Amino acid sequence: MSKILVVIGSGKNGNTGHLAQSFIKGAITSGHDVQKVILDNIQGCIGCQSCQRNGHRCVIHDSMEDIYPLFKEADTIVLASPLYFWSISGRLKSFIDRLYAISINDEYPPKNTILLMTSGSNGFYAFEQAISFYRFYTKALGWLDKGMVLAYGCKKELKHHFINEQYLKEAYDLGKSL
Ligand SMILES: Cc1cc2nc3c(=O)[nH]c(=O)nc-3n(C[C@H](O)[C@H](O)[C@H](O)COP(=O)(O)O)c2cc1C
Structure with missing residues (x-):
């Protein structure tokens, strides 16, 4: 069992969240401990x-304050x-x-990483x-890169989203395979 942090750079209930949810289902099936955060309150550096002078604490007060501890554990x-x-x-x-x-002399804690993305284009x-x-x-x-799922041609209308089932399955399988 490992700890996985899923960071979603999109709004709630969007295509990307939907893809991430399939990944999470797969990872949970394999017994992993999964935390999910939606970046709905984050400012730029x-x-x-x-x-770097102040104990690796950021001066900006936003949702990163809650995310740093989750990041460290994952x-x-x-x-x-x-x-x-x-x-x-x-x-x-x-x-x-x-x-x-949280970097120390430009060094970061070692992590595995995965990329999940959605696009409107099919190109x-x-x-x-x-x-x-x-x-x-x-x-x-x-x-260390552990894989990616790239969902092309995702449609989005006001309350509906569409991702080809093939990509949802890919995300599920990737989560399950960890
Ligand atoms: C500001 C903005 C820029 C976008 N740029 C691109 C783009 O460059 N290429 C593309 O294929 N789709 C683009 N899209 C479409 C989104 O990538 C696509 O609809 C995605 O699935 C939306 O994910 P979400 O529902 O999680 O927000 C853009 C959408 C927005 C709102």
Whole structure:
């Protein structure tokens, strides 16, 4: 049994949350301890460096205060995001930037990591920039990639969302396989 933290850079009940939920179901089936956070109150890093002088505490008071302890405990960090202008969402980027607070000499705690994403587009190139960024920051943070699920062509209307079943199954299977 391992501890998994699923970080969702999207609103409640969206496509990305739906994909993440399938992953969570699979992970729970395999007996993992899963925590989920929705980044609905997160500010970007302001680069003040206070954290590096002040016991690795961030001066910004928002939901990251609750997330840091969950992050520390987790073996695996699952990053879930909609594709926004060919990249991850701003809130997920803020989450990654805010991890700077707990870095020591630019070193981060070792973690396994997984990427879950949804896009409106069906184009094969849709996730290219996001994957490239994922590869760079996992390397920079020293994390170990454990897989990704990229759900193309997700539809979204006011109260309805649609993700091809194939992607939901992929996410479930990935969660179960851990
Ligand atoms: C601000 C914004 C930017 C988007 N940019 C893209 C994009 O560059 N490419 C794409 O395929 N879809 C894009 N989309 C569509 C979303 O990626 C897609 O609808 C996603 O499944 C929404 O996830 P959510 O329901 O979790 O918010 C964008 C949507 C929004 C709101």
